[in-house]
Amino acid sequence: MNRFSRRELLKGSLALGVSALLPGPVFSRPAKAEGGRPLVVQVHGSPEAALEILLRELGGIERFVKKGSTVLLKPNMSFPNPPEMATTTDPRIVRALAENCLKAGAKRVFVADHPLRSVPLCLEKTGMQEACAGLKGVHLLGASEEGMFEPVPLSGTRELKEVRVLRALLQSDLLINLPRMKSHGATTVSLGTKGAMGLIWDRKSFHGRMDLDQAIGDLNTVIRAALTILDGTRVLTAGGPLGPGPVEELGCLIGGTDPVAVDAVGVSKARWYGKVISPVEVGHLVACHERGLGEIDLDRIDLVFREVPPS
Amino acid sequence: MKGGRSSPRAARSRAAKLRRPIQVALFLAFVLLFLAMAHPLRPAVPYRLFLDLDPLVALFSAFGTRHALALAGILLVAALLFGRLFCGYVCPFGFLVDLFGPRTRLVVPAGQGRASESAAIESRPAGSKDERLTGVATPLPAWLDSIPWAVLAVFLLGWVLRNGLPALLDPLPHLFRLLAIVVFPAGVWVANGLLNLFRPVAEQVGWYGVAYLGFAQPGAATGVASLVLFAAFLGLNGIAPRFWCRFLCPLGVLLALPARVSWFGRRVAPSCIKCGRCVSACPMGAVPVEPIQTRFTLCVHCRSCQDVCPVEAISFSFGNGRTPAKGKLLQNPRRRGFLLAAGLGGLALLLTRLDPRVIKKSDRRLRPPGAIPEADFLAACVRCGACLRVCPTRTLQASGAEGGLIAWGTPVHRMRTAGCEQSCNLCGKVCPTGAIRELPLIERQHAKVGTAVLDRLRCVAWAENRLCLLCDEACPYNAIVFEVVEGHKRPVMDESRCNGCGMCEAVCPVEGEAAVVVFPTGEVRLKSGSYQEALAERRIHLEPRRDRFGPEPDSPSDTAG
Numbered sequence: 001m002n003r004f005s006r007r008e009l010l011k012g013s014l015a016l017g018v019s020a021l022l023p024g025p026v027f028s029r030p031a032k033a034e035g036g037r038p039l040v041v042q043v044h045g046s047p048e049a050a051l052e053i054l055l056r057e058l059g060g061i062e063r064f065v066k067k068g069s070t071v072l073l074k075p076n077m078s079f080p081n082p083p084e085m086a087t088t089t090d091p092r093i094v095r096a097l098a099e100n101c102l103k104a105g106a107k108r109v110f111v112a113d114h115p116l117r118s119v120p121l122c123l124e125k126t127g128m129q130e131a132c133a134g135l136k137g138v139h140l141l142g143a144s145e146e147g148m149f150e151p152v153p154l155s156g157t158r159e160l161k162e163v164r165v166l167r168a169l170l171q172s173d174l175l176i177n178l179p180r181m182k183s184h185g186a187t188t189v190s191l192g193t194k195g196a197m198g199l200i201w202d203r204k205s206f207h208g209r210m211d212l213d214q215a216i217g218d219l220n221t222v223i224r225a226a227l228t229i230l231d232g233t234r235v236l237t238a239g240g241p242l243g244p245g246p247v248e249e250l251g252c253l254i255g256g257t258d259p260v261a262v263d264a265v266g267v268s269k270a271r272w273y274g275k276v277i278s279p280v281e282v283g284h285l286v287a288c289h290e291r292g293l294g295e296i297d298l299d300r301i302d303l304v305f306r307e308v309p310p311s
Numbered sequence: 312m313k314g315g316r317s318s319p320r321a322a323r324s325r326a327a328k329l330r331r332p333i334q335v336a337l338f339l340a341f342v343l344l345f346l347a348m349a350h351p352l353r354p355a356v357p358y359r360l361f362l363d364l365d366p367l368v369a370l371f372s373a374f375g376t377r378h379a380l381a382l383a384g385i386l387l388v389a390a391l392l393f394g395r396l397f398c399g400y401v402c403p404f405g406f407l408v409d410l411f412g413p414r415t416r417l418v419v420p421a422g423q424g425r426a427s428e429s430a431a432i433e434s435r436p437a438g439s440k441d442e443r444l445t446g447v448a449t450p451l452p453a454w455l456d457s458i459p460w461a462v463l464a465v466f467l468l469g470w471v472l473r474n475g476l477p478a479l480l481d482p483l484p485h486l487f488r489l490l491a492i493v494v495f496p497a498g499v500w501v502a503n504g505l506l507n508l509f510r511p512v513a514e515q516v517g518w519y520g521v522a523y524l525g526f527a528q529p530g531a532a533t534g535v536a537s538l539v540l541f542a543a544f545l546g547l548n549g550i551a552p553r554f555w556c557r558f559l560c561p562l563g564v565l566l567a568l569p570a571r572v573s574w575f576g577r578r579v580a581p582s583c584i585k586c587g588r589c590v591s592a593c594p595m596g597a598v599p600v601e602p603i604q605t606r607f608t609l610c611v612h613c614r615s616c617q618d619v620c621p622v623e624a625i626s627f628s629f630g631n632g633r634t635p636a637k638g639k640l641l642q643n644p645r646r647r648g649f650l651l652a653a654g655l656g657g658l659a660l661l662l663t664r665l666d667p668r669v670i671k672k673s674d675r676r677l678r679p680p681g682a683i684p685e686a687d688f689l690a691a692c693v694r695c696g697a698c699l700r701v702c703p704t705r706t707l708q709a710s711g712a713e714g715g716l717i718a719w720g721t722p723v724h725r726m727r728t729a730g731c732e733q734s735c736n737l738c739g740k741v742c743p744t745g746a747i748r749e750l751p752l753i754e755r756q757h758a759k760v761g762t763a764v765l766d767r768l769r770c771v772a773w774a775e776n777r778l779c780l781l782c783d784e785a786c787p788y789n790a791i792v793f794e795v796v797e798g799h800k801r802p803v804m805d806e807s808r809c810n811g812c813g814m815c816e817a818v819c820p821v822e823g824e825a826a827v828v829v830f831p832t833g834e835v836r837l838k839s840g841s842y843q844e845a846l847a848e849r850r851i852h853l854e855p856r857r858d859r860f861g862p863e864p865d866s867p868s869d870t871a872g
Binding site for chain 1: 517778783786792800
């Protein structure tokens, strides 16, 4: 695990401070709960009902989605796998959240990802196509061409100096991250902060040339979700990100505005690769936390449990 | 052709007028079926229609696993009734030959050069502006007449020698392949380029479907050679119109056999003044010097003769007056030409089979899942490129001569381009001969293509301690998993779980050749029977490794990808 030197940290924070002042839709600031402690909500029950409760607990969808705004929902639809394999986001949640955004007055909702495999197959087999069908104002986008991305220069970052970001994100007012909770060989888990890699063009260099964890940290300084909701209905606890692997029926959604805190809670909710893992053992979460992107310490996070009442 | 209308009196028959629209419509149908041949295939659409129609394709399907002979039979029966009507009206390749053919050339039937030339010129009315008669007459050598039969013989020899290479000359697979590896790749490149230009505009006006539309770029391996071959075939029009159709087309000569006795065809009334215009006008050289006769082996019913006849003596009907050209099919010296051409062709085919790379099976080609055993495969594959067209990831590309000339144009995996999608079995569905078996998904996943080999010296996780594991991430069968070695997560390979899908090779971030490469080692090629059983016998298990991932049962899935 590489640690920042003090000077690097200083330089990084400075650059972050500057970058936070810059306008642009990528740089949406994470909202904090009252008192500075991030709030994370965990709701058990059927996905659609759980989503309603989760949004209510976080202040309602209207808190995030302004009338006439453009929202980008970023589910995981990287692989042409059915949702039962727990490698892609449950399409029911995607549809329910898109409907919520439209109800709150969103002008348009992008449901976008940069799949790792054949785009038409991914859109079909994940069930996303069906889920988004018939929703007016909802655009399902599977990126496949470099021309769909726009280079964004990064300053003060350690590994990543420039990144090609999905243009739909640059045109959005709000990013809602909707990852599937799953394991990942290289990064232990793949949750919200790791999911940011689904909005950029070149990912091979993250693995082949850069320090993967630090590069994810860098990336999250520019791709910042206002709201992260983990799909914990079924969790792929090993064999990720593609599977197949053991699937745990966790039956919940975990959401909040602090992307690191949400991920940290997510890490603590399952046994990954057969063992309990602490958020500070997850390199890219530490890298994000060190960049001031959110709270990693579970003791400093307000965690609220809710359950869908039996009908 | 319109420019060549000689006589205002000779009204064109309805069939002659309809011929070009019919050709265009069927050519478009051919192209549309090609374009439509993509995921998801609908059962109701006859994607392979033109390939299934081809009796030569049916011939090679004898070595494959698909024996749909019904449509091919229809074509032969049709030729028995109507002669080579197919060539003049249906064949999309013939349409192109027509389209790019010369319009104003004096045509001389083979072997009748001088005589008919003088006949034609003599018959030319003084001061005529007939463009058809203004060309330079080059008598075609007599031995050319033996070439079609030599082509047919080479085809049959290829069949006997279990060598599918002659299928490169079969016009329907030829054109399909040309679309697949020349026109389509170039078209996709242009389309993506135009889309890239248009994306910002499309976003502004809210056409997100267009802004985020992209097509996987197909490869154009062997495309240049195919283009040159095609251009050469069209270029032969410079020697004589429809040169390809007359002398080289194997399908044409096959249809010529039943066409010899065809029922419906050209009839010439006794009112014929023997002016010889039809002799010159026929692009196929189907009218001998004696214009009352017809070479039914060549006539494609284009009715050029009818158009130019000044006395309207020519009709196309079932009626009496059928007068085939006299003489045997092969007379000396044509018989000698035939033996020479067929002999050389057959010898060439034999030599491609005797290539050391073929004998020793020493090349590294990876065949699509479900490809039948190599000897049968080389015999059954007509190189139509349907599998290349339909492959959603474009991992399938046409093979060059690296596996021997006999394998030219056959499909091979280029795993560095993309892995083989495990939830896809389309290549087997579109193969017209069953050189690739049509398999249910679970069987197709067990059709082992090869085995991945991990080179630890080149792997960045082993050689540079990098946190990579992209191969582990991509492997659908957990044949590559990570282990912590010397404090670093590194990929390790379990060959007994690998089906050679190549996902690992595709994603490996090492520059140039990947650090993990699929070799044909351990490939399973069956002409019949279950791949699942075959893998079980070989102790290969394409299931997740429960032992490593705790006690949880695995999710049921038929895609496993």
